[in-house]
Amino acid sequence: MTMSKDTPTGPGRVPSTSRIPAMSIELVECALRTSSGRFRLKPTTLTLASGLVTAVIGPNGAGKSSLVAIAAATLKPTEGKVFFDANSVSDMDARQMAQSRAVLAQDLSVSFGFNAIDVVSWGRTPWRGTERQKQDSTVIEAALHNLGIVELAYRPMSELSGGERKRVHLARILAQETRCVLMDEPDSDLDLAGLAALDLTIKSMNDFGKTMVISSHDIQRVSRLADRIVVVAEQKVMAHGEVREIVTTEILSEAYQTTVEVQWGDEGITHISIVS
Amino acid sequence: MPTLRGRSVWLFAIVLVALSVSVVISLLSGAADSDPVIIWNIRAPRVLTAVLVGAGLAVAGVLLQGSLRNPLADPALVGVSAGAALGAVAGAALGVGYNSYVAAAFALLGGSLAVLIVVWVSRTHGRIEVVTVLLGGIAITAFASAVVAILISVSGLAGSRPVSFWATGSFALSNWNGVLSIAPAVVIGMVIALFIAPALNVLSLGDDAAFASGIEVGKTRVWALGAAVLLTGAGVAVVGVIAFIGLLVPHAVRLLTGPGHRSLMIVSAIAGAFTVVAADTVARLVVSPVELPVGAITAIVGAPLFLVIVARTRSRQGGWA
Numbered sequence: 001m002t003m004s005k006d007t008p009t010g011p012g013r014v015p016s017t018s019r020i021p022a023m024s025i026e027l028v029e030c031a032l033r034t035s036s037g038r039f040r041l042k043p044t045t046l047t048l049a050s051g052l053v054t055a056v057i058g059p060n061g062a063g064k065s066s067l068v069a070i071a072a073a074t075l076k077p078t079e080g081k082v083f084f085d086a087n088s089v090s091d092m093d094a095r096q097m098a099q100s101r102a103v104l105a106q107d108l109s110v111s112f113g114f115n116a117i118d119v120v121s122w123g124r125t126p127w128r129g130t131e132r133q134k135q136d137s138t139v140i141e142a143a144l145h146n147l148g149i150v151e152l153a154y155r156p157m158s159e160l161s162g163g164e165r166k167r168v169h170l171a172r173i174l175a176q177e178t179r180c181v182l183m184d185e186p187d188s189d190l191d192l193a194g195l196a197a198l199d200l201t202i203k204s205m206n207d208f209g210k211t212m213v214i215s216s217h218d219i220q221r222v223s224r225l226a227d228r229i230v231v232v233a234e235q236k237v238m239a240h241g242e243v244r245e246i247v248t249t250e251i252l253s254e255a256y257q258t259t260v261e262v263q264w265g266d267e268g269i270t271h272i273s274i275v276s
Numbered sequence: 277m278p279t280l281r282g283r284s285v286w287l288f289a290i291v292l293v294a295l296s297v298s299v300v301i302s303l304l305s306g307a308a309d310s311d312p313v314i315i316w317n318i319r320a321p322r323v324l325t326a327v328l329v330g331a332g333l334a335v336a337g338v339l340l341q342g343s344l345r346n347p348l349a350d351p352a353l354v355g356v357s358a359g360a361a362l363g364a365v366a367g368a369a370l371g372v373g374y375n376s377y378v379a380a381a382f383a384l385l386g387g388s389l390a391v392l393i394v395v396w397v398s399r400t401h402g403r404i405e406v407v408t409v410l411l412g413g414i415a416i417t418a419f420a421s422a423v424v425a426i427l428i429s430v431s432g433l434a435g436s437r438p439v440s441f442w443a444t445g446s447f448a449l450s451n452w453n454g455v456l457s458i459a460p461a462v463v464i465g466m467v468i469a470l471f472i473a474p475a476l477n478v479l480s481l482g483d484d485a486a487f488a489s490g491i492e493v494g495k496t497r498v499w500a501l502g503a504a505v506l507l508t509g510a511g512v513a514v515v516g517v518i519a520f521i522g523l524l525v526p527h528a529v530r531l532l533t534g535p536g537h538r539s540l541m542i543v544s545a546i547a548g549a550f551t552v553v554a555a556d557t558v559a560r561l562v563v564s565p566v567e568l569p570v571g572a573i574t575a576i577v578g579a580p581l582f583l584v585i586v587a588r589t590r591s592r593q594g595g596w597a
Contacts, residue, residue: 069484072488074484074487074488075484093492094487094490094491094492094493095490095492097488097490098488098489098490099490101488102488102489103484103485103488105482105484105485105488107482107484107485108485109482110480110481111345111347111480111482112347112480112530112535113530113534113535114477114480114534114535114536115534118477118535118536119481122477122478122481122489123489125474125478125489125490125491126489126490128474172489176489
């Protein structure tokens with residue numbers, strides 16, 4: 001799988017080998033409360049660094065999805081502000097945001113009998129009416145190719161397996177050509193081949209210069225993929241930093257409220273387990 | 277690459293021919309078969325009303341289904357028609373002339389209120405629930421129908437011939453004023469519908485993913501619902517409530533054109549017009565000289581088909597999403 005076909009080309013565009021300018025996301029004192037006043041995310045200030053892969057880990061219900069959705073600006077925090085680079089998202093409309101970041105949510109259902117290629121083509125929505133629209137068919141074809149789903153293009157989404165459907169949505173996000181991609185538990189319900197394809201996609205998106213934010217339960221896997229780790233526990237960011245500083249027995253044990261043993265080797269985590 | 281576009285053009289041509297044939301048959305049949313005065317003064321406005329109402333109901337169905345992500349939405353099932361009926365009767369009770377622009381405005385107001393209430397009650401965490409929309413529609417329809425019945429009784433309209441036709445859904449009261457009172461709303465509604473068709477496609481991803489793709493979800497939904505009211509409400513003031521057209525026509529057309537909203541709307545408009553003209557012709561001729569209420573005919577055919585669609589949708593989704 002290669003990304004080279006997805007590279008935008010043409011006069012005035014960056015050459016295909018150079019990285020695109022990535023985007024940072026900054027949360028300033030962002031909090032989310034339920035209508036009864038309970039925190040789903042306590043006030044959080046966090047910078048998701050430009051051009052890096054940041055993995056968000058933590059126990060179920062700790063606030064991972066809320067954090068990712070707020071960072072993606074698909075969910076408005078009840079307090080605080082979100083910035084894409086230096087721009088407050090409250091000053092941006094849906095289209096401007098969609099030109100900056102793409103989102104893979106957990107709910108991937110598609111109503112009515114649309115085909116895979118229809119769904120992929122919707123990734124081009126934010127570029128309608130711009131110069132970039134001319135590249136629509138090239139970009140869509142490249143995205144189908146990169147995810148290995150060319151032969152699924154004219155199949156209805158309802159007939160595809162869970163893993164195939166996820167690939168279609170990944171292709172849609174690739175076709176959106178944004179500088180930043182956020183994914184909420186993209187590895188749930190994928191088999192081994194699906195996981196390998198996902199990781200390759202994440203890596204090549206990042207090689208291409210995109211800022212990546214990925215929430216996951218698979219600590220060992222994302223520790224290989226990520227540059228930075230954010231640990232969310234008890235509705236707040238408990239730790240944030242370089243992978244080796246964060247994925248440690250001490251921090252994970254505190255986050256998961258149980259003894260988690262982590263051993264690092266030269267190649268990455270060699271062992272991770274819960275000691276009871 | 278299969279060209280759905282090309283197939284839709286053929287379908288469009290076929291339904292257009294079907295519509296033309298049904299219009300000609302409707303114009304030329306009945307008592308005093310080809311008296312030009314009867315054709316021009318009575319049958320022509322009646323057929324045109326049926327064309328406008330049928331096209332309007334079918335496209336309103338497409339808009340409601342697309343914007344609510346609900347394959348079972350129909351103007352009558354979600355309460356828009358009953359709200360419009362209440363508006364129209366309230367207007368009549370206040371002395372508004374039948375088949376006038378003011379009557380149409382009253383109906384549009386009633387339809388808008390109904391849709392606002394249904395959407396408001398069915399919102400949970402920014403999502404619109406399929407089942408609640410239909411339940412809200414049931415409640416609105418029951419309430420509005422009750423008020424309509426009371427208004428008809430107390431206003432002295434009861435027992436009058438127009439009201440008895442109107443209450444069951446009929447084109448017997450159509451005239452050129454009626455056509456003029458429906459046409460602007462239907463034309464504006466169609467233009468809005470075609471304009472938001474691409475956004476409705478993306479809305480199939482659900483609100484959050486559609487927003488993340490650059491769609492202004494709230495605005496798109498307001499335009500869609502507003503257009504659905506325009507396409508339904510003005511017609512209700514003239515012909516009463518005709519159910520199931522907005523459900524069945526888009527459903528059948530979707531099987532042939534695929535779900536893309538633009539071709540779905542265009543073919544559904546023509547197919548809806550054909551269906552209603554054909555139903556009205558049957559209503560007029562089958563036990564002539566007695567005329568059957570066309571609303572009853574569409575319901576008798578529509579209700580069983582509705583159940584079939586419910587069962588199919590349910591088995592495919594494994595429940596309600």
